[in-house]
Amino acid sequence: MFPEIARTLVTKEQIAGRVREMGQAVADDLRADLARDGHSELDEGRVVLVPIMTGAMIFAADLIREMPVKLSIGLVTVSSYPGQSVSSKGAKLASALPDDLAGKHVLVIDDILDSGQTLELVTRVIAEQGPASLRSIVLLNKTARRSVEFEADYVGFEIPDEFVVGYGLDYDGYYRNHPEIAVLDPASLGVGG
Ligand code: 5GP
Ligand code: MG
Numbered sequence: 464m465f466p467e468i469a470r471t472l473v474t475k476e477q478i479a480g481r482v483r484e485m486g487q488a489v490a491d492d493l494r495a496d497l498a499r500d501g502h503s504e505l506d507e508g509r510v511v512l513v514p515i516m517t518g519a520m521i522f523a524a525d526l527i528r529e530m531p532v533k534l535s536i537g538l539v540t541v542s543s544y545p546g547q548s549v550s551s552k553g554a555k556l557a558s559a560l561p562d563d564l565a566g567k568h569v570l571v572i573d574d575i576l577d578s579g580q581t582l583e584l585v586t587r588v589i590a591e592q593g594p595a596s597l598r599s600i601v602l603l604n605k606t607a608r609r610s611v612e613f614e615a616d617y618v619g620f621e622i623p624d625e626f627v628v629g630y631g632l633d634y635d636g637y638y639r640n641h642p643e644i645a646v647l648d649p650a651s652l653g654v655g656g
Contacts, residue, residue: 466647473644486529510534518574521631522602537561554580564592575603579613
């Protein structure tokens with residue numbers, strides 16, 4: 464049986480309010496960085512956002528529209544939950560990273576911080592390029608499940624150790640378009656891969 468949504472954890476309104484706050488906070492911090500560098504916020508190519516596909520696409524799409532800063536976007540794809548799986552099999556880069564991040568102010572965007580493997584990997588590889596600053600933002604944080612040391616600079620919501628879907632997060636490729644953060648019915652949830 465395909466897992467059904469059991470209940471909502473974070474509503475559309477809660478998400479929208481928090482995304483607006485975070486967009487402003489990140490934009491303020493980036494503008495401060497640019498001013499410290501002696502750059503105008505309108506100087507081109509200084510701020511690069513790196514959303515981690517596919518889960519971060521909806522969060523990133525909403526967040527950038529709340530960030531009044533001149534920015535460009537370089538996607539990266541990381542796979543960690545192949546198929547019908549609810550636990551990470553270890554993060555792997557599944558696409559090339561943007562390779563021109565030296566001297567840039569980089570913000571890595573992900574949907575959720577869980578074991579930490581995805582963000583630890585992506586930020587480590589970006590750091591090797593020598594960005595001017597490197598920050599990370601996640602909509603959701605499950606502190607309970609961290610297996611590598613990693614903390615995000617900006618967190619939307621702390622959530623308990625439950626498998627969630629919606630707002631970009633999937634189960635076996637589905638439910639990314641569900642507009643709220645929801646929990647699946649555990650009775651129908653397979654834990655295999
Ligand atoms: P980490 O590498 O920190 O364990 O996990 C990060 C990735 O695993 C996220 O980008 C997300 O794609 C996936 N993930 C972690 N927890 C959940 C969850 O509760 N639901 C879904 N759908 N994906 C998750
Ligand atoms: Mg992901």
